[in-house]
Amino acid sequence: MIDLKYGTYIGDTLNWSSSQSYNELEFKDLTSTERVQGSTLSGNRFNHLLHSRNVWRLTISADELYQATKETFMRAFYKAQGWKWSDDNWVTEKVVDLLESGDIPYKFINNHIDLKEITLTFIEVEPD
């Protein structure tokens, strides 16, 4: 079970929403790096690690999103300005950045409008 909150700015203050729980389909802890790679004029290769950080891939499927409250929350979550999650009922929490933008990335199972599935990618704000 994962709990999500989203933040929206009112003036200069980021206000966090109430929590919403989801029985996630998958929640994978991954690692992301950013590097400068290339070769010098003499042909030597170089590979500089700029930073690395944690990335989480979350998928919530139609067995959760059929509920109107959970689907509405997901839409508000997607267009928010801040995001955080917890997997221990907010004893600890992780403030993250949301990688996706553009149209909300719903997949429709069996092409059915009521069977939505969404995959979101959270990226750690501070690098390791």
Next chain:
Amino acid sequence: MATYYFYDDVTKWKIYPINGVDLTFTTSDNIHRLRYLEENSYIKFTPILSEINDDNGCPRVVATEIDAQFILLQNNYSDFDALITDIINYQLNWVIIFCAALNSYVVMTISININDAVCKTSHTIEFKGDYPLLTISLKGIMKNDKMILMSNIFGEEP
């Protein structure tokens, strides 16, 4: 349509034979109790799986497809004309289905609130001798918590 079931193990049933149905229509006061359906009446459940696998590498059952057919001879229902009137004028909003395997004491009741499902119903009338034979078909997707109950019937973890 053939029916497939094991003698007394409902978890092995793929298609459930029906021996009775209650139908309730919106804005109609009638509850139609159809207790003597023709033998090809059935309900079938097919699990709908997630597109992505879960953390254990398996897809999850996220909804259930329903396919049902109720066949009724006019002789077997005294309010046949009222039923036809309701079918034509109103929307079906509750279906309670009674299943029982032949030669078995296993009885199962399946209740479908159409608000919890996305259903399309259709009907045809043919004649068996001099008597009308009504076939109601119901196809749809159950998307509420009841699908967990249904997936238990399949013998799968919800």
